[in-house]
Amino acid sequence: MRMFTDRFAGRGKPDPFAIAVAGAGLAFAGMGYAFWRRRQKRGAEPERIATDAPHWTLDKRSARALFGKSVLVNRPREEVFAAWKVERFPEFMENVVAVEPLGGGSARWTIKGPARREVHLVNSITESIENETISWHSDAESEIANSGEVRFADAPAGRGTYVTLILAYDPPGGKLGRLGAKLLQREPEVQARRDLHRFKQLMETGEVTSNASPSARKSESPVEPHI
Amino acid sequence: MRAVTWQGRHKISVETVPDPEIVNPRDAILRVTSTAICGSDLHLYDGFIPGMRAGDIVGHEFMGEVVEVGSGSTLKQGQRVVVPFTISCGSCFFCEKQQYSACDNSNPSETRDASELLMGHAMGAAFGYAHLTGGYAGGQAEYVRVPYSDVGPVIIPDDLPDDDVLFLSDILPTGWHAAVNADIEPGDTVAVWGCGPVGLFTIQSALLLGAGRVIAIDHFPARLRLAKQLGAEILDYTQVDVREALNEMTGGIGPDACIDCVGMESHGFTPDNILDQVKVQIYSVTERPHALRQAILACRKGGRVSIPGVYGGFADKFPLGQLMEKGLTVKSGQTPVQKYSGELLKMIQDGKFDTTSLVSHHAALEDAAEMYRHWHGEQNDYTKIILKPGLEKGAVQARKESEHADA
Numbered sequence: 189m190r191m192f193t194d195r196f197a198g199r200g201k202p203d204p205f206a207i208a209v210a211g212a213g214l215a216f217a218g219m220g221y222a223f224w225r226r227r228q229k230r231g232a233e234p235e236r237i238a239t240d241a242p243h244w245t246l247d248k249r250s251a252r253a254l255f256g257k258s259v260l261v262n263r264p265r266e267e268v269f270a271a272w273k274v275e276r277f278p279e280f281m282e283n284v285v286a287v288e289p290l291g292g293g294s295a296r297w298t299i300k301g302p303a304r305r306e307v308h309l310v311n312s313i314t315e316s317i318e319n320e321t322i323s324w325h326s327d328a329e330s331e332i333a334n335s336g337e338v339r340f341a342d343a344p345a346g347r348g349t350y351v352t353l354i355l356a357y358d359p360p361g362g363k364l365g366r367l368g369a370k371l372l373q374r375e376p377e378v379q380a381r382r383d384l385h386r387f388k389q390l391m392e393t394g395e396v397t398s399n400a401s402p403s404a405r406k407s408e409s410p411v412e413p414h415i
Numbered sequence: 416m417r418a419v420t421w422q423g424r425h426k427i428s429v430e431t432v433p434d435p436e437i438v439n440p441r442d443a444i445l446r447v448t449s450t451a452i453c454g455s456d457l458h459l460y461d462g463f464i465p466g467m468r469a470g471d472i473v474g475h476e477f478m479g480e481v482v483e484v485g486s487g488s489t490l491k492q493g494q495r496v497v498v499p500f501t502i503s504c505g506s507c508f509f510c511e512k513q514q515y516s517a518c519d520n521s522n523p524s525e526t527r528d529a530s531e532l533l534m535g536h537a538m539g540a541a542f543g544y545a546h547l548t549g550g551y552a553g554g555q556a557e558y559v560r561v562p563y564s565d566v567g568p569v570i571i572p573d574d575l576p577d578d579d580v581l582f583l584s585d586i587l588p589t590g591w592h593a594a595v596n597a598d599i600e601p602g603d604t605v606a607v608w609g610c611g612p613v614g615l616f617t618i619q620s621a622l623l624l625g626a627g628r629v630i631a632i633d634h635f636p637a638r639l640r641l642a643k644q645l646g647a648e649i650l651d652y653t654q655v656d657v658r659e660a661l662n663e664m665t666g667g668i669g670p671d672a673c674i675d676c677v678g679m680e681s682h683g684f685t686p687d688n689i690l691d692q693v694k695v696q697i698y699s700v701t702e703r704p705h706a707l708r709q710a711i712l713a714c715r716k717g718g719r720v721s722i723p724g725v726y727g728g729f730a731d732k733f734p735l736g737q738l739m740e741k742g743l744t745v746k747s748g749q750t751p752v753q754k755y756s757g758e759l760l761k762m763i764q765d766g767k768f769d770t771t772s773l774v775s776h777h778a779a780l781e782d783a784a785e786m787y788r789h790w791h792g793e794q795n796d797y798t799k800i801i802l803k804p805g806l807e808k809g810a811v812q813a814r815k816e817s818e819h820a821d822a
């Protein structure tokens with residue numbers, strides 16, 4: 189203990205951190221003042237300018253849920269496009285139970301929904317451009333109205349392919365239903381994001397990543413992934 | 416099998432759990448022969464790493480014998496391998512750039528969400544280190560599943576004993592990477608905070624990379640003595656004002672490079688660290704970056720700061736203006752272990768590193784709970800612990816007294 193008293197008493201040099209600690213109180217006071225100033229200034233918003241942000245990232249209010257997610261896949265664009273086909277979906281789309289082709293670019297999807305329910309979608313491809321894009325929208329009999337697009341673009345500097353999945357849908361049960369599904373990890377946005385990552389894993393590593401391994405939790409098995 | 420599990424803050428227990436199995440083609444299963452406890456495990460033990468769950472198997476420094484392989488593995492049964500603590504796929508953008516610890520595939524879809532939320536981008540995965548980094552079982556166990564076994568594991572020639580090569584799993588490449596990140600120029604003075612295992616390998620690496628002198632800082636006599644043996648000049652921060660001493664040792668300009676081998680649980684009774692301690696107790700601040708603050712203030716203008724020490728989130732009272740005004744360069748990160756495995760194995764074979772004198776204890780895996788307690792509470796005597804799954808419970812071997820008795 190003697191050592192510390194010596195040090196504090198002996199050396200008169202102010203420690204910058206002691207000063208910083210004292211300054212913390214002042215900072216709080218300053219913050220209050222800044223908020224008050226901002227309130228006074230409201231109202232004079234400048235004119236808005238169109239930017240290059242992807243449309244799905246812009247803040248827009250809508251009853252439809254809109255979601256977009258891009259991943260970099262370190263493989264050539266042709267190879268990535270060729271792998272994005274219905275027969276391979278169950279390999280990386282965890283919630284897809286089955287996809288039955290109905291002919292003419294239409295398919296019936298069976299998907300795991302919240303609370304062990306199954307959801308059926310009937311979607312038709314509206315446009316498909318080799319190595320670039322695939323778009324679809326749902327038919328009338330689909331249980332969830334939805335539309336979407338997958339885009340494939342060259343990443344710069346030989347990094348492979350940017351794959352973008354854009355999805356718009358009417359959330360069953362509205363906002364509340366969406367929140368409920370999110371909590372159950374069955375919300376389409378959560379599913380789509382995870383599926384997209386599994387697709388990337390499959391393309392880059394040849395397998396879908398799994399943390400399946402033992403633990404001392406009785407509820408878990410060493411061959412199934414866990415959160 | 417038997418495995419060391421985390422059950423909560425300061426609660427470690429050895430439990431019987433199911434054996435690991437091959438899940439993916441590139442997997443391998445090892446029978447663990449040696450596994451060490453790390454300073455990073457101390458952060459888990461103290462409950463500072465978010466995303467741990469009761470029942471998790473810990474341990475990220477391990478080696479063993481290959482007992483089973485998947486169809487895509489390049490390993491063969493019976494091979495002895497050391498496994499990097501970072502799990503890396505070898506084929507994503509980051510792995511191709513040799514930024515293996517940033518691997519974009521090893522953290523599974525299910526666990527990467529939380530990681531992305533906290534860090535901005537999902538972290539790469541590691542063994543036995545919380546669900547933000549993948550939630551994989553660790554290697555302080557009899558057996559362990561190793562994903563991407565064709566990329567990470569380092570095959571060890573039979574004539575090299577476990578103790579010589581075990582640290583290729585983490586602390587040796589971490590010390591090396593810390594020194595590489597300090598961009599050392601010939602004759603530089605390098606200051607190293609912390610003489611734990613990471614600091615001790617950083618000291619050796621800095622000298623090998625051309626530093627003229629290394630000044631090491633800690634407060635445990637046994638650890639400072641090890642630093643001195645390895646060629647460092649030493650400072651006990653309870654005896655001096657560290658910044659004053661560093662300035663006086665460098666003609667007033669400060670060290671050219673400063674390396675933080677302490678991390679988020681700085682010791683010491685300085686005003687900033689006492690305040691951090693209080694905050695950690697009262698609300699959920701995880702960082703106590705006293706050593707890093709000191710390193711930034713001590714570093715010479717235009718110098719380099721390298722941070723191998725682990726931090727978990729937002730830090731308070733960070734000397735940002737000092738960093739900017741002095742024009743410092745900062746490099747940090749979990750070690751991309753795979754990048755260095757080959758050259759470091761060769762350097763061990765050439766006798767360039769002392770990998771064994773820091774090891775203070777060998778103990779049975781069964782005694783893990785007690786060893787964690789010692790590692791946490793008696794850092795002067797316990798400088799590195801290796802757990803052996805084969806040993807009888809209670810069969811602890813301490814380093815020969817003569818080698819580290821207080822002189």
Ligand SMILES: NC(=O)c1ccc[n+]([C@@H]2O[C@H](COP(=O)([O-])OP(=O)(O)OC[C@H]3O[C@@H](n4cnc5c(N)ncnc54)[C@H](O)[C@@H]3O)[C@@H](O)[C@H]2O)c1
Nearest residue numbers: 454455609611612613633677678681682723724725749750
């Ligand atoms: N970046 C990586 O990949 C990586 C890998 C392994 C370990 N780490 C981290 O490196 C750090 C060190 O690991 P370790 O195994 O050597 O841990 P350790 O706990 O054994 O060593 C830390 C040392 O720092 C000393 N110390 C504490 N406060 C200090 C201060 N104010 N000034 C000087 N020294 C001080 C302690 O006395 C101790 O000897 C940890 O944060 C660990 O998590 C990082």
Ligand SMILES: [Zn+2]
Nearest residue numbers: 453455476585
């Ligand atoms: Zn470690």
Ligand SMILES: [Zn+2]
Nearest residue numbers: 504507510518
């Ligand atoms: Zn990778």
